[in-house]
Amino acid sequence: xxxxxxxxxxxxxxxxxxxxxxxxxxxxxxxxxxxxxxxxxxxxxxxxxxxxxxxxxxxxxxxxxxxxxxxxxxxxxxxxxxxxxxxxxxxxxxxxxxxxxxxxxxxxxxxxxxxxxxxxxxxxxxxxxxxxxxxxxxxxxxxxxxxxxxxxxxxxxxxxxxxxxxxxxxxxxxxxxxxxxxxxxxxxxxxxxxxxxxxxxxxxxxxxxxxxxxxxxxxxxxxxxxxxxxxxxxxxxxxxxxx
Numbered sequence: 744x745x746x747x748x749x750x751x752x753x754x755x756x757x758x759x760x761x762x763x764x765x766x767x768x769x770x771x772x773x774x775x776x777x778x779x780x781x782x783x784x785x786x787x788x789x790x791x792x793x794x795x796x797x798x799x800x801x802x803x804x805x806x807x808x809x810x811x812x813x814x815x816x817x818x819x820x821x822x823x824x825x826x827x828x829x830x831x832x833x834x835x836x837x838x839x840x841x842x843x844x845x846x847x848x849x850x851x852x853x854x855x856x857x858x859x860x861x862x863x864x865x866x867x868x869x870x871x872x873x874x875x876x877x878x879x880x881x882x883x884x885x886x887x888x889x890x891x892x893x894x895x896x897x898x899x900x901x902x903x904x905x906x907x908x909x910x911x912x913x914x915x916x917x918x919x920x921x922x923x924x925x926x927x928x929x930x931x932x933x934x935x936x937x938x939x940x941x942x943x944x945x946x947x948x949x950x951x952x953x954x955x956x957x958x959x960x961x962x963x964x965x966x967x968x969x970x971x972x973x974x975x976x977x978x979x980x981x982x983x984x985x986x
Contacts, residue, residue, distance in 0.1 A: 760785075763805060764807075766793070766795075766822070772837075776809060777789055778864075779864040792816045800826055807834075807874060807875055810834050819836055819849065821852070823853050827853035835854070835857065836850075838857060850953065851956070892983075893983060918957055923981060926983050929979065934978070
């Protein structure tokens, strides 16, 4: 039987040993989430409040953060904003408030994904695996390519405009990469949710917020987008021509 701690097992499953920080002040939810993630092969660190979480992000450099929306001290949205000031580490937001506006606040703060409480621990593990798997270099890496002012290196997870690297979150990178590979094509939000997020259903405002955040980073004037255009009645289209 293969020992998961051996290097050859690590190579067989590149997600084994990835570090996940669970930030949750409810001890029961924290314990259940941590136990399921540990059983799936992740190294799990825990924090009970926002300030401790920020310190642990600096100290242990997690590969992904599971972050409760409602925390003592500073709430999850503010924690996410502060993380985004210095890091593109993926964040999954846990929210007990089943309201679209609350989810939008978290997504606008830079969260890559969200789960509404009560949630299935197995679904949490699947979401974590899905996000991290997209960020792991495949055995056959994708070649970098350029289109217009943009450079994309899928394997290194680097996107740049006119030579300047773009600070994109995990989901923003995936969305931009998908659109950059399909220039001139219009995609509905349902299609983007399925193709980029891997969801067959979900809140379409997730896509709307991600598009807005992406525009802030690739457009010269995000209020008047000329690159990531809205196609009324359809969705969005990336307009970039080869130079």
